[in-house]
Amino acid sequence: MRIVFSAFIWALASVLIITLVTLPINTRTQLIASLVVVGVMAIIKIVKAEGKWRLVALAFGTAMVLRYVYWRTTSTLPPINQLENFIPGLLVYLAEMYSVMMLALSLFVVSMPLPPRPLYGKRDRELPTVDVFVPSYNEDEILLANTLAAARNMDYPPDKLTVWLLDDGGTVQKRKSANVADARAAEQRHKQLMQLCEDLGVNYLTREKNEHAKAGNLNNGLKHSTGSLVAVFDADHAPTRDFLLETTGYFDEDPKLFLVQTPHFFLNPDPVERNLRTFERMPSENEMFYGIIQRGLDKWDAAFFCGSAAVLNRKALEQSNGFSGVSITEDCETALDLHSSGWHSLYLDRPLIAGLQPATFASFIGQRSRWAQGMMQILRFRFPPLKRGLSLPQRLCYMSSTLFWLFPFPRTIFLFAPLFYLFFDLEIFMSSGGEFMVYSLAYMVTNLMMQNYLYGSFRWPWISELYEYVQTVHLLPAVVSVMLNPRKPTFKVTAKDESVAVSRLSEISRPFFVIFFVLIVAFAISVYRVYAEPYKADVTLVVGGWNLLNIILAGCALGVVSERGERQASRRIKVSRRCEFGIGDKWFTATIEDVSVHGAAVQVYTEGFKELSVEKTAVLRFQPYSDLPVSDLPVEIRNFETTGDVSSIGCRYMPEKAVDHRLIADLMFANSALWTQFQVSRRKNPGLLGGTLWFLGLAIYQTARGLSYLVRTMGRDSVPAQK
DSSP, rough: OHHHHHHHHHHHHHHHHHHHOOOOOHHHHHHHHHHHHOOOOOHHHHHTTOTTTEEEHHHHHHHHHHHHHHHHHHSSSTTTTTTTHHHHHHHHHHHHHHHHHHHHHHHHSSSSSOOOOOOOOOOOOOOOOOEEEEEEOOOHHHHHHHHHHHHHHHOOOOGGEEEEEEEEEHHHHHTOOHHHHHHHHHHHHHHHHHHHHHTTTTTEEOOSSOOOOOHHHHHHHTOOOSEEEEOOOTTTTTTTTTTHHHHTTTHHHHHTTEEOOOOOOOOSHHHHHHHHHHHHSSSSSSHIIIIIIHHHHHHHTOOOSSSSEEEEEHHHHHHTSSSSOOOHHHHHHHHHHHTTTTTTEEEEHHHOOOBBOOOOHHHHHHHHHHHHHEEEEEEEEGGGGGOTOOOOHHHHHHHHHHHHGGGGHHHHHHHHHHHHHHHHHOOOOOOOOHHHHIIIIIHHHHHHHEEEEEHHGOOTTTHHHHHHHHHHHHHHHHHHHHHHTTOOOOOOOOOOOOBBBOOOOTTTOHHHHHHHHHHHHHHHHHHHHHOGGGGGGGHHHHHHHHHHHHHHHHHHHHHHHHOOOOOOOSOOEEEEEEOOOEEEEEEEEEEEEEOOOOOOEEEEEEEEGSSOOSSSSEEEOOOOOOOOSSSSOOOOEEEEETTTEEEEEEEEOOSSSSSHHHHHHHHSSHHHHHHHHHHHOOOOOHHHHHHHHHHHHHHHHHHHHHHHHHHHHHHHHHHHOOO
């Protein structure tokens, strides 16, 4: 009876909303209704009302969006007999409907996401056996050493933990390559990594051929291991001490659980963050996905495997014949197959690994192209909406995750739509300037407010639009390519541990400058047309304003593709650990103040230290968090500064043996609380107005910076080579 009553209430509410949405009202009434809706949503946001009030605000916003859709559909499309207007007008309309559809899916997924789960920690339970897989292809030995050492340092019974390096860079196929140089490099890598694994106490495993890329490598690991659970870490994803204690217990509670996924936390900024200098004060782009969207997916049992920082159930993988390899995004595809087979997933919203993001804009685009093409392959070969075995909520969730990567199409249309009118005088939008302002502006403001409700401090205003724009320019051809030939894309490893030593323009920056200058020309034309055609001034001002918004985004993107020089690939992390600092046979009391994957900053308080020469190697002695005893880590003194009785020393690690890598991992990766604290420190919601003003200032500065890089580059190119 209760279900019937609820269904009746929902049906009645739907009828009322449809009635309100389709009421024939004039422009003034629409303006008043828009102001009321925006006002109500603003008040609810200002008083920070949550729970049902959050849903009330989103319901008001949804009604306004539907009102816009109805008006847009019934009143604004050009006549079909005017093909020169109708075709571009229809493209803009379809792009807007795609945006509305994605908003609807977002509302379903994240309107009320699950709250973060409490810490699991140590409990009185029988711990399962775990195999840890670290798949590798071409990563540096030092990078692998740190990740493997961090995996060995995890707080877990040694007899139940086996760490595996799955090396696809030293396969028999590569070692017997017809190219002698490649064969020698593969053979040398094979020997070096075998020795590293022996020293660290982990298992080395390679295979005959590089078949099915990462999925094939993981499946080879499954064939040679026996643990009931499998943890997967990318080569640059080092786990914290408590990773397994926080994740493995959930498999005891649900025998049909196939996945516990944790967020990907990164030590370094992505190219957008680095070049805009927002890493320290604004949430990273991936935090919207891991902080909100995965929690929303988890509510509907649709959180999916993200390729790393996860624990999987071997029984589930055996049922699905291992990791799926039809697409180049084996992680999401594997989760889709297992969800459709009745297995469950769980998302734990706590950063328990620390990794590295692509440092250059070109590598960033390469990574996103692989994601986009892989999701298009899943859409083509698996088609989640009709996948047998999925529940309706799971179908909607996978639709949201895959269809999102179609964004280059509408983003391109929105970018060039104003040019149809300004350059060619095409009328692709049949309305007056006043109607456009009343309906479209209200829709835009409502949409932005709803995004702020959904993502709050996890995503600042206009940042999503910027990220989509900078990806669109190069992702559009990649998505088109996979649509035309879905089996063409191949798995490409994302570059790890890069750095940009010298400030420069990205090698793929040219299209962004071309687009920017085209938009500037269009802006000049709009100014001219306001004065030359005053009878069309209202429409020209609206279209010119739209183009101006595109200029702001395109200008900010110039700063994104202007690579700032930065030698360090990772940031320093604040710590405070008591240690002893030794030079020769003398030891001094000290504190480790901050660390990175390459070195540490140490403060020595003992008077008399400043009398010693700094042109020497030294030793850090400290108590690790792991099962190691008090240990010595050799370092090189890089810089030295004394103030009073305190000496600040910059050190670079000088690892000489395998245990040294375990000590570095202990300093850098042991404490997961550090990652949580850093994330929380950046999660501040500037609000829609404050965020918009901040973004406008950012865009103006980055436009000037990007143009200055262009001028300097052209100046260097114009200087003749010296003989």
